[in-house]
Amino acid sequence: MDFILGFTLLLLFQLLGEIIVIFFELPVSGPVMGIVLLLIALLIKGSVGKSLNNASTTLIGHLSIMFVPVSVGLMAHYELLMNEWLAITVTLLGSTIIMLVSTALLMSITSRFFAKETKHDV
Known part of the structure; x- marks a missing residue:
């Protein structure tokens, strides 16, 4: 369940980045904007939650597929x-x-x- 929650969080930040890029017609990709927003959120929170850590670790483990x-x-x-x-x-x-x-x-x-x-x- 932690993986699904963390993966959903990653996808939501990517979606938010896409919406901001399209709305403001920014010359950057949506996923990059989503990563920046995620970074800002993590800096404000001060730590990475268990679900996000679980999802990101699992995805990095399968990075070679990319x-x-x-x-x-x-x-x-x-x-x-x-x-x-x-x-x-x-x-x-x-x-x-x-x-x-x-x-x-x-x-x-x-x-x-x-x-x-x-x-x-x-």
Whole structure:
């Protein structure tokens, strides 16, 4: 019963996210908005309930099943991928480099901020 309650809660947050995205015409997907709303609710509550923990743990345990549709899509669009391999490769490499550099810069900035904050506390 805990799993059903937790899974229903996850679906309700996803539905709420979809409704907000459609109503306000936001440029983000409904599930992402639902996750943000769930995060806010969990921060306000301060803990994860037993049912939500049970449902999320069970779903994460079966996460590998989610790769099946991606694999089928790769096989179904093999010809398109072979025709556009250069653009896909450049895009993946470029976005990876941008992500790594931006993460390193953000980590550098935040570590300096927290280092200054720690010196003042002592």
